[in-house]
Amino acid sequence: MPAPIRLDYRAQPSLLAFVSQVWRPSRGFSGDGKLPDIEARWTGHRALPPQLADYFGLSGLPVGDGLSILYPHTVSFPMLMAVLSHPAFPLPIWRLLQVRNRLTLHEAIAPDAVLDFTVRTGARRVLEKGAEMDLHVSAESGGRTLWEGVNTFYARGRFATVGTAAAAAPASPAVAGEARADWEMSAQGCWRYGRLSGDINPLHMNNWYARRFGYAGAFAHPQRVIGLCLAHLGAAHHAPMKLETW
Numbered sequence: 001m002p003a004p005i006r007l008d009y010r011a012q013p014s015l016l017a018f019v020s021q022v023w024r025p026s027r028g029f030s031g032d033g034k035l036p037d038i039e040a041r042w043t044g045h046r047a048l049p050p051q052l053a054d055y056f057g058l059s060g061l062p063v064g065d066g067l068s069i070l071y072p073h074t075v076s077f078p079m080l081m082a083v084l085s086h087p088a089f090p091l092p093i094w095r096l097l098q099v100r101n102r103l104t105l106h107e108a109i110a111p112d113a114v115l116d117f118t119v120r121t122g123a124r125r126v127l128e129k130g131a132e133m134d135l136h137v138s139a140e141s142g143g144r145t146l147w148e149g150v151n152t153f154y155a156r157g158r159f160a161t162v163g164t165a166a167a168a169a170p171a172s173p174a175v176a177g178e179a180r181a182d183w184e185m186s187a188q189g190c191w192r193y194g195r196l197s198g199d200i201n202p203l204h205m206n207n208w209y210a211r212r213f214g215y216a217g218a219f220a221h222p223q224r225v226i227g228l229c230l231a232h233l234g235a236a237h238h239a240p241m242k243l244e245t246w
Contacts, residue, residue, distance in 0.1 A: 061228030064237035066108035078198030181232035
């Protein structure tokens with residue numbers, strides 16, 4: 001069994017390190033079908049006032065006494081990149097698309113809180129036309145877990161091994177009721193949000209690149225869209241809170 005991999009950071013991981021790993025060859029999944037045991041920790045994060053102003057301005061969330069459930073989800077994204085771009089991860093990061101998030105805010109997070117983030121690999125599920133992989137994230141402060149998230153990534157392809165039956169793709173939840181708001185996303189701020197969140201995927205920046213992957217064009221960062229949804233719903237600062245996004 002391969003040795004566990006542990007990554008420790010005292011500051012936000014460098015985006016340049018991720019870029020250097022984007023086009024690395026794929027290692028493929030191990031014979032047991034499990035993801036390698038990778039854990040990354042980032043200790044001592046404190047949001048600076050300019051960063052918070054940028055975050056609220058770009059996400060559409062109103063300023064409140066506590067940070068939104070989306071704040072740890074957004075600022076911890078470079079930690080996900082650190083795990084997904086590690087040479088031991090079985091697939092190159094450019095093949096992965098984030099498709100679901102299950103977020104839990106256990107208690108309110110003060111704007112000046114010092115947060116310690118941990119990201120670790122979770123389960124892998126083989127589907128008929130691809131595979132899903134989970135990354136688990138937590139944010140602690142003073143030894144208390146304030147927030148947790150499960151981020152699910154999808155890769156197209158045939159990954160079933162001998163004796164492994166493909167699982168059915170999970171169905172998205174039914175949504176009933178009337179729309180609360182309707183708006184058009186601004187095309188401005190994509191690069192600024194990418195620098196803020198660490199998500200510099202060209203799918204959010206460049207129409208030509210997005211079309212190469214079958215999309216109509218570049219599309220806004222999902223975290224940014226969800227922030228505007230919560231703002232329109234008046235649910236930006238509820239705590240405790242659970243949020244599932246698809």
